[in-house]
Amino acid sequence: MILFDLRCGGGHVFEAWFGSSGAYEEQRAGGLIACPMCGDDDVTKAVMAPNVAAKGNRGEAPGPAAMKAAIAALASAQAEALKSSEWVGVAFADKARKMHAGEEPSAPIHGQATRAEAQALVDEGVPVAPLIVPVVPPEARN
Secondary structure, eight states: OEEEEEEETTSOEEEEEESSHHHHHHHHHTTOOOOTTTOOOOEEEOOOOOOOOOTTOOSOOOOHHHHHHHHHHHHHHHHHHHTTSEEEETTHHHHHHHHHHTSSOOOOEEEOOOHHHHHHHHHTTOOOOOOSSOOOOGGGOO
């Protein structure tokens, strides 16, 4: 896993974990990365700088081990929840829409959708929720 500092077009800086630099590039090109503060999908790598405590800083940021443990706990909880859900990949938006319209039986699913596709589903009243940790498609797992 690689931790990147990212910056959106609105100037917000945030961190995100990726399996590789290539995974970041693929997700960015597919419109799958958005700013968690404003939703802007114009995201680029930010200039990285070491974390240095400022004078008078009363709290300490969690160390790398604590961050890794927290992300691992989230990923584990999400993986457990997804065991009862079917991976549908890029067909997610169409499948969710058909289930909502009653054209297919309802079932728990997860997959990929661009920010625009996810927003369209929300606007149409289709109940969807983002996953906390990016999911690797079954065929890409090692």
